[in-house]
Amino acid sequence: MTARGRNWWVIPPVLFGLFFLLPLVGLAWFAITDGDVAAELGSSTTWDALRLSLLTATFTLVLAVVLGTPLAYLLAASEAGWARLTATLLDLPLVLPPVVSGIALLTVFGRRGYLGDPLAEAGVTLSFTTAAVVLAQLFVAAPYYVRAAYAGFSAMDPRFEGVAYTLGLSRWRTFRSVTLPLVWPALAGGAVLCWARALGELGATLLFAGSLPGRTQTMPLAILSAFESNAGLAGAVSIAVILVGFALVLMVLLHRLSTPGGAYR
């Protein structure tokens, strides 16, 4: 009796879990009964979009890690006011509706943007290119990684690094052998979030990069086009299920990679 009473607390979390699970099951079921997943899997537009999505989201993740890790480290190590302000500003893209992020990018990098003329003189055109897809994803998704890395670096006890330096380890060696293992879970968690957000990016990409199959049409844009077409909901859902399927497989792989020793024991 008392044992059962003690277990009642699990009911809300189980219901909460179902809240996330059921819509996904519903989506899959709708695609199977009403949609035509096989036809979409046979369509070159879908494969082009999937390839472009995986490629750009992965490239975005690489850029976010390479550029974001030193930034997060710098911000966490500094006590100065500007560092806190910058850390706060980095959260802003998380709040902006993606369409607004797309317009914000255009105001700087667009043809009539502040850097439009200098870029054009240098022979660089960004809007409507695959590079613009990556920049849009980076703007929207990288803050998830930087935020997580910043939290990880901030929570780390700086004395560990101090000890490593007194033992004569170089800065890079210290970072690799002492700092990185300590903050690894935070970095890996942020990386998964960043990649996933980049994969789902729609609004900023549409505004800044456009939607051209093979060049800038990522999976979310292909889903949007399908939704507006004669095939309507059924077509859109069929493509969506393919995206969710691929994302699921890759998320499981990423989770395994990101937890040393494997989380799924």
Added chain:
Amino acid sequence: MPTLRPRVVGFIFLVATAILGSGCRDDTAIRVFAASSLQDVLPAILDSYAETDDGVTFEVQYGGSQALATQIELGAEADLFLYANPQQVERLTTQDLVSAQRPLVTNSLVVVLRSGAPIETFADLGRPGLRIAIGAPEVPVGALTQRLLAALDPALAAAIRANVVTEDPNVRVALSRVDLGEADAAFVYRTDAATVSDLAILDLPVAVAPNQYVGAVLRDADPDAAVLLDFIAGPVAAPIWRSAGFAVPGTP
């Protein structure tokens, strides 16, 4: 960048009005489902009808013709359905959900130009290096653009296709490319072009069948719905349609 800001505000307003769609139920109102491309013209026509019939109220819901047809199929209650793309909603008639329908107006394709774009004639659209926005082939405006390209001289059509930088999922997005200065030209409906004041417009060199709008009185509709449809298709509404860029059959 002085020219961008009012447009940004305008764009955000457009997005906001698209989101704030629904109203509350009113049992005596005539319930109208209308294609979203009618959003800029229908309120004026309904106001004009209200002057002839004191006390009449409307409840209008805008959306993609396809989405609205699906809602009606799934049991949404409406009296009048004004839609684009007759072939898309044929299944409403076959399911006996429509009691009467009549063609209303047409909307044609035009090319809008960015101010300062190096384009004088339609043939200039094929000049290498230009950036052109069109609708995705899945959406009505994109399908119409594909029909136009197929009717053009093949060499010009290929040159124009090579300049296409984006196939947008929505005609208003394609229009915004030119409005924001990112694209040099965009293929949009004349009515969309009419919503932006200072854009240069190129007419088409060949005739393609325009997009046809149809009004349908739905099964078990309020009897006033048929009267309203007659008004919408009638002589009082015609100038309102025309000022928004629609073509009214039987008039110049």
